[in-house]
Amino acid sequence: MSQTSATPVTRLAVLLSGRGSNFMALQAAIENGDFPAQIVLVLSDRPGAAGLDAARQLGLTTVALPRRDEPSRRDHEAKILAALAEARTEWVCLAGFMRVLSASFVAHYPRRIVNIHPSLLPAFPGLEAQAQAIEHGVKVSGCTVHLVDAGMDSGPIVVQRTVVVEDSDTAAELAERILEEEHQAYPEAMSRLLSVPWRVVGRRVFFAPKKKL
Numbered sequence: 540m541s542q543t544s545a546t547p548v549t550r551l552a553v554l555l556s557g558r559g560s561n562f563m564a565l566q567a568a569i570e571n572g573d574f575p576a577q578i579v580l581v582l583s584d585r586p587g588a589a590g591l592d593a594a595r596q597l598g599l600t601t602v603a604l605p606r607r608d609e610p611s612r613r614d615h616e617a618k619i620l621a622a623l624a625e626a627r628t629e630w631v632c633l634a635g636f637m638r639v640l641s642a643s644f645v646a647h648y649p650r651r652i653v654n655i656h657p658s659l660l661p662a663f664p665g666l667e668a669q670a671q672a673i674e675h676g677v678k679v680s681g682c683t684v685h686l687v688d689a690g691m692d693s694g695p696i697v698v699q700r701t702v703v704v705e706d707s708d709t710a711a712e713l714a715e716r717i718l719e720e721e722h723q724a725y726p727e728a729m730s731r732l733l734s735v736p737w738r739v740v741g742r743r744v745f746f747a748p749k750k751k752l
Contacts (some may be wrong), residue, residue, distance in 0.1 A: 559590020568726035664692035
């Protein structure tokens with residue numbers, strides 16, 4: 540989908556804690572015109588995160604807010620919210636952000652915070668999802684893009700992509716193949732959320748059917 544001057548452009552902020560490969564996938568999709576958005580802020584709770592360096596090289600605005608510098612979770616989240624507000628953020632994309640957001644934080648952006656998780660939720664929420672999948676002996680895993688609610692990886696599912704679990708897989712090998720699918724799933728999900736009418740009924744996300752030409 541190509542963007543035009545008449546296309547509303549959504550202001551995205553990305554929160555990350557590590558290398559930011561999903562952030563880079565989103566940025567590449569935006570540059571390719573896959574969905575009408577711009578990344579107005581890349582924020583990390585780790586000043587040395589490689590994702591911040593990548594964002595700076597692209598000329599994007601970055602902010603580092605270490606958790607250890609704040610007396611409480613509430614104070615840390617207040618500073619994050621202030622940075623998001625200053626950037627006039629409309630949607631928040633979590634890309635390897637290793638903090639669970641509080642219910643009060645999520646309430647500031649209801650159904651406008653998106654996360655990607657390396658499993659087929661609701662299976663294997665939380666940390667080390669790939670190791671959990673291997674330990675449980677599943678034959679298929681994958682990734683899930685979901686809207687964020689007050690729970691742990693529990694929000695309504697937007698997009699899922701599957702990956703076969705090989706008998707010889709280590710957690711690292713499975714994670715690498717899942718990550719390849721994440722880089723496809725996240726832009727797909729954001730494209731749909733920002734370009735197609737949708738609604739949430741219960742825990743389900745329904746997208747409007749494509750109009751026939």
